[in-house]
Amino acid sequence: MQRFIPARPAGRIALFIAILSLAALLLTRPSKSGDFQEYALMTIALASHGTPDIRLADVEISARLSPEVGLVAVHQQLRAGMLHGADYPFPGFVHGKDGRYYAIHFFAYPALAALPFKLVDAVGGQPFKAFQVMNLGALAILTVALFRFTGSAPRAMFGTVFFLLSGGLLYSNWISPEFFTACALLSGLLFVLLGRPYLGALLAGLAAMQNPPLVFFSVFAPLIRICHVHAQEGIGFGAALRKVVDRHTVLASFLQAALAALPVLFNLAKFGVPSVIAVLATNPVLITPARLLSFFFDLNQGAVVGLPVAMLLVLAQLASTNPLRWLPHTLAAVLFSVAMAIPSLSTVNWNSGASGMMRYALWGGMPLFYLALVYLQRLPRWPLALAAAILLAQAGMVKFARSYSHVEFSPAARLVLSVVPALYEPEPEIFIERTLHEDGAVHGDVVAAYPSAAAPVKLLFSAQSRAAHAALCGPDGEVALDGASGHWPGGWTYLDGAPRCARGRPQFGAPP
16 A cells, blocks of 8 residues: 655645654653642633632642642642631742732743643543643644745754754653743744744744743844844845834734733732742842853753754854854844843742753743754755754753753763862852752752762852851861852852861861
8 A cells, every 4th residue: 555645845744743743642741840830720720710810629620630749748738828818828829919829920821721621631631731732732833933944844844853852852741831932932033034023923922921031032033033134135234124124023023022011910910019920039139140151051951951052053153154244143143042041040949940951041042043043044955964963962962961850960060070170160059959969958058068078079158157167167167268269149159179277177078
């Protein structure tokens, strides 16, 4: 019997999407990671009574659908807090001004999942697979955008697999919006480039309702297109500006910004502040150049963990034909990525649960991935060896990212700490929690010694803490800081090797 092979490229794309989606649904399960409790309960609430407020009946449904030991305690504490009228019955939930309980995240993502949730539940399936269905829908849109951008079914399929191996697979099954946001942002950039500003704005606007830094899309997406037209067509910036910016471009930017503003209006109405997350879980003092460097290049959770090939291709673009002509386009996309990263740096829980690269870095790094796609598209042909090498390298990174948890150092970090420890001084929360293998281990008096207190290669402590000085140099001791480095907010200071004491005797490692 002759096999049916679609003759048209669009047919091949449709078949590719169908096979990929079916395999994902049959072979994988939704992951109850990240902010699962919030998104699950909001989806249940919207599917049950059409409003985002969390009710006791919603908690009961969630408890029935999530009988895992750890989640039983979550539901018990949340239920008890709600019954007692607590302002914060459980982390991630808050009492609104109207007397109802809400999750601190916005409900756009759960609203999109509510209908699939009801449908999957109605046919007897696992209701939380609705999130997989929604994420696969976002991936299908991305594949279509890649097909429109490249004009080639094979290149679009390659781009989709490249995306999945560049961090997408790490979060594709999470019941939280990271994967959806990354797909929507990348698709939005491609559609804007293709002259579809409203579609791009709608996708990026939906994503911005869950991740507010995407509001910068309204400015950077048109700028990136202007720079692309300038470089691609070899025309001046004035001509490119006139070609790109019209009333549709302006209205699309307003649409994207308006969608991004909806959570602000909701927060003002329900909590009296523009962002309850900003009040409860951020600190502007934490926005530092060192954290920005950590966002992109930390060996445990930086964007480099998931996007090493994309980053190399960004550099390759600068060394390609007409590099100066393409430089503004590259800088615009890089600045977009940096602009989205900066608000994320204020988060209090920096070393949060992650799958390799941190969740913010997945979508925050998409402008870099976009640059990689643009560079590849400029190549007249893609040698099979090049495509295979790219995918093989990224497949290795997926395996690498899955080989450790967020309370362990990555193999790369361990290698650097064992060979050249002076070159690696991560953000203090990362070092403390991964050294002590404990989430939430950070407090002002903690001392973290890697790999152990008996034979420290690297130490971290707060120079402002008397208890830390005493732990390192005895009850009345004081650590000599002439060899210290780091000096992070809060007095966090690194030492290489065992401490040298200005007073007292070293308590960690052998005396000098």
